[in-house]
Amino acid sequence: MLTERQRLILNAIVDDYIRSAEPVGSRSISKRGDVGFSPATIRNEMADLEELGFLEQPHTSAGRIPSHKGYRYYVDHLEPIYEALxxxxxxxxxxxxxxxxxxxxxxxxxxxxxxxxxxxxxxxxxxxVFHTSLRHFQLLSLNETTAVAIIVTSTGQVESKTVAIPAGVSVSDMEKVVNLLNSKLVNVPLYKLKSSLYRELGQEMQRHLTHFEEIMGILDNIFVDTETDxxxxxxxxxxxxxxxxxxxxxxxxxxxxxxxxxxxxxxxxxxxxxxxxxxxxxxxxxxxxxxxxxxxxxxxxxxxxxxxxxxxxxxxxxxxxxxxxxxxxxxxxxxxxxxxxxxx
Amino acid sequence: MLTERQRLILNAIVDDYIRSAEPVGSRSISKRGDVGFSPATIRNEMADLEELGFLEQPHTSAGRIPSHKGYRYYVDHLEPIYEALxxxxxxxxxxxxxxxxxxxxxxxxxxxxxxxxxxxxxxxxxxxVFHTSLRHFQLLSLNETTAVAIIVTSTGQVESKTVAIPAGVSVSDMEKVVNLLNSKLVNVPLYKLKSSLYRELGQEMQRHLTHFEEIMGILDNIFVDTETDxxxxxxxxxxxxxxxxxxxxxxxxxxxxxxxxxxxxxxxxxxxxxxxxxxxxxxxxxxxxxxxxxxxxxxxxxxxxxxxxxxxxxxxxxxxxxxxxxxxxxxxxxxxxxxxxxxx
DNA sequence: CGTTAGCACTCGACTAAGATGAGTGCTAAC
DNA sequence: GTTAGCACTCATCTTAGTCGAGTGCTAACG
CATH class of the missing domain: 3.30.450.40 (GAF domain)
Incomplete structure (x- = not known):
């Protein structure tokens, strides 16, 4: 859609502008050497490129700067020639x-x-989270009412959250839950954790535990971030x-x-x-x-x-x-x- | 060291300057109402305050702004009158x-x-760290060569670090170490952790473990941050x-x-x-x-x-x-x- | 016909000069 | 001790003028 010469000129303008942050004029392009035309010719092409939307002019008597479209073209046609120093x-x-x-x-x-x-x-x-899964789950009590929940993922990330333990929920209850989670939910992707919790463990937990509602509340609170975090x-x-x-x-x-x-x-x-x-x-x-x-x-x-x-x-x-x-x-x-x- | 009037004027200048960010002139102070003197009098006092180092003048024909010393005086004599909205x-x-x-x-x-x-x-x-102590330590292996170390502090903070486990160090060795740490170093302040490690456990570990050097290297690596972090x-x-x-x-x-x-x-x-x-x-x-x-x-x-x-x-x-x-x-x-x- | 030299024109950037006014320091009077 | 008056200072704003980079157009050239 652009002629070879237009492409060359656009490239030169973007290059120069990247370096200098100043509008680029026809004369400086001509002097660069890689575009062997006179300023006048380049000016004509620049006018065309502006009409096509690849260039912009801050004001009448300034040089041109690339438009977004110009950058896009530049990037899309960029040959990966850069050699890292x-x-x-x-x-x-x-x-x-x-x-x-x-x-x-x-x-x-x-x-x-x-x-x-x-x-x-x-x-x-x-x-x-879509690609990490549960590796280990642990609950560690700090005092009578507070505990830290620790989640370790398959990539070695550790997430922790402090939670309040409601009165009445016993330590042994919590231990049961932790064991259950570690035996059933390891390797489950994190983003599925909450749903798996209900589907796979809901019934079993309800059978074995006294304070089912409270405990589910705690677990919800712990896992709430894992879906998006x-x-x-x-x-x-x-x-x-x-x-x-x-x-x-x-x-x-x-x-x-x-x-x-x-x-x-x-x-x-x-x-x-x-x-x-x-x-x-x-x-x-x-x-x-x-x-x-x-x-x-x-x-x-x-x-x-x-x-x-x-x-x-x-x-x-x-x-x-x-x-x-x-x-x-x-x-x-x-x-x-x-x-x-x-x-x- | 400052007269009551000087204090009043300094206060007014700092107040005004805090509000406006512009040099404060004698006339505007006089108009505020809380300093009942004419601009001329205030100008005299301002000249004195400048000589004493409490005020500065950006240029000859501008008002005054507080110097650091002026702010310091203002803050030190600030009556906590501000009522939170x-x-x-x-x-x-x-x-x-x-x-x-x-x-x-x-x-x-x-x-x-x-x-x-x-x-x-x-x-x-x-x-x-000076006021938090070790609550729990744990090592969790991710695969044959890598493990996550987890440190939980008395305030419920969780720190983790991934470490490489050298070939030859056995799982049971590491378990022994973890148990030892949890039995001997719980409640030790974090900043003393490294020194306690050597003093209290050095000998015992050397007796029980085969790869003493390697294991100490790992532990060092884990605890290195806890001293300053x-x-x-x-x-x-x-x-x-x-x-x-x-x-x-x-x-x-x-x-x-x-x-x-x-x-x-x-x-x-x-x-x-x-x-x-x-x-x-x-x-x-x-x-x-x-x-x-x-x-x-x-x-x-x-x-x-x-x-x-x-x-x-x-x-x-x-x-x-x-x-x-x-x-x-x-x-x-x-x-x-x-x-x-x-x-x- | 594509390319280029020449030239008038545009317009932002810079500079200089003047006007403005807030604020001071000093002096003299209250 | 306090204050009114006044000359003076100086940053800021305005205006006018100059400069020059760059353009667009026209005409000439190969």
Whole structure:
């Protein structure tokens, strides 16, 4: 749909704009060398590209900047030519040298490093409940009325919750319940835990226990989070402030506010989780007004062929797509390899 | 050291400046009503106050703003006259209505609400290791080479760590160790855990176990964090961006960067933990250049008479001291009461 | 016919000069 | 001791003018 020359010029404009954050003029494109035409010719093509919606003009006498559509085209036709620098690779892989052996720690650490070397914000969605199952359940009383419930998942995550034990419920009753859960519900996926509880154990428990209602109430309370709880970690949120387009506090405020809102983040990250590989969402494709000038690049990491979680890099729409995509690719590969080594 | 009139004028200036964030002139003080003197008289006093170091002048023809010394005087002589508004009290206490029964959750929630109603940033230092002890220790194997160690503290906090089990170490060996720990080290304060491990169990373990060295290595690895690990929670960090003094991105960047650095935060909060009651650190008293224009107000909450943790509110030096101090006072009281009800 | 040189035009960014006014310090009078 | 009066300072705002990067159009060129 675009001629070869148009493609070349669009590419050059996006490249330049990514580097400089300033509108790009026809003369500077001509001088780059890789487009061997005079400014006048380039101007003509630029006018066409603007009419087609790939470019925008902040005002009449300024250069052009890519529109969202322009970025989209650029990304879709990007050849993955970026070669990660040795220093980047080295820092990206330092965490393999350290003795980390918890999924969460490894991934968290990786995301931190990623935000450092890219100078963007990294968002990380922890292992997904859909793919983790119950490994062990335990109840530990702290005093007469309070106890801690501990849930260990198949990936080694530990969730805990303090619960109140109603008067009248005996220790032996609770022990029975815990044993029952451990014998019947181990290896059940977390998101099915609550339903399995009723279906498989309801009758049996009602037979053996005196305070059935109260105990079910407690268990409900313990498992209520397991259905939705996905941990989100942020790293380098303040890197947003480095971008010249956000030098105005009001613009960046909305973004940082949104980043503080865990549920929104979870939702946004989860939305990309459908398809594997590296995903790019540009500007308004993120469905959040605050992110209208941001792009989010995500990659999933997996264990056993199944997507476990997502790592995302958030930056301005004018972000270094090639570099970030390449780095994310390397990382998600390494992570997947490492996880399978840990848990196979 | 200051005359009554000087005190009155200083108070008025600080009050006005807190409200308006603009240098305060002599005329506006005179018009307030509570200082019944003409602008000229007030100007004379202001000149004296400036010479004494309580006030500063941004430039010759501007009004005065309080210096750090001025704020300090203001805070030290502040009569706690602020009456919390009914709406403030109500939202501050909503979390008591909800059924929360984990220390951490309650406090975290409280800090969140506090940052909302004050429009400042709240920082929260979780229960201190100095005052929590081991309640239960457990090791749960995930597969042949990996296991999860779970530590439950006397306040119901759960810490977990995934560890690698070296080949050759048998399950029964590990079981022996776990039993030994649970029988000998329960109720030992967390920060003494590592030393007690060597002193009390070293010999006995060496006698009974085959792979003593390896096992001690694992335990070391598990307990290494317990000596220092204090969780820090942040809420409303972006509220900093609302303050007119931080409308310049460069100024606020350093602050937000520092807030992202957990260890620094921990240290800063821990520094205030010495004395009980409400503490105020103004400007450079915080020992961090980035916080030179910020004040930190902290309160400790306690269980059983011993300080457990700290809640802090961070704002510009020009912050509403009276209001925040009063709210923090109410909250730390309520929290202390609630905790003792939960764990007694 | 595609490409390019030339040129008038646009418009934001920067600069300088002047006006405004809030606020001060000083002096003299009450 | 207090206050009115007044000259002075200086950041902020406004206006006008200049500059220059970049455009769109036209005409010439191979």
């Amino acid at each position: 040795p220093t980047e690779l080295r820092s990206l892989r330092t965490y393999f040298a350290e003795k980390l052996n918890a999924t969460e720690q490894v991934i968290q650490h990786a995301a931190m490093i990623l935000s450092h070397i890219t100078n963007y914000t990294s968002i990380l969605l922890g292992p997904e 996905q941990r989100v970690y942020l790293s380098g949120a303040t890197n947003m402030l480095n971008q010249p387009e956000f030098k105005d506090v009001d613009k960046v405020k909305d973004i940082l506010d949104l980043l503080e809102e865990t549920p929104t983040l979870t939702k946004m990250m989860a939305a990309t989780q459908g398809s594997a590989g590296i995903q790019v969402r540009i500007g308004t494709e993120n469905d959040h007004e605050a992110f209208a000038n941001c792009s989010l690049i995500t990659a999933t990491y997996s264990l056993d062929g199944e997507a476990l979680g997502t790592i995302g890099i958030l930056g301005p729409t004018r972000m270094e797509y090639a570099r970030v995509m390449s780095l994310l690719g390397i990382l998600s590969n390494d992570l997947t390899k490492m996880l399978s080594k840990l848990y196979k | 009914p709406t403030e009290l109500r939202s501050l206490r909503t979390y008591f209505a909800e059924k929360l029964n984990a220390t951490e959750q309650v406090i975290q929630h409280a800090a969140m609400i506090l940052s909302h109603i004050t429009n400042y940033t709240s920082i929260l230092l979780g229960p201190e 204090q969780r820090v929670y942040l809420s409303g960090a972006t509220n900093m961006l609302n303050q007119p003094e931080f409308k310049d991105v460069d100024k606020v960047k350093d602050i937000l960067d520092l807030l992202e650095e957990t260890p620094t935060l921990t240290k800063m909060m821990a520094a205030t933990q010495g004395s009980a009651g409400i503490q105020v650190r103004i400007g450079t008293e915080n020992d961090h250049e980035a916080f030179a224009n910020c004040s930190l107000i902290t309160a400790t909450y306690s269980l059983d008479g011993e300080a457990l943790g700290t809640i802090g509110i961070l704002g510009p030096t020009r912050m509403e001291y009276a209001r925040v101090m009063s709210l923090l006072g109410i909250l730390s009281n309520d929290l202390t009461k609630m905790l003792s009800k939960l764990y007694k």
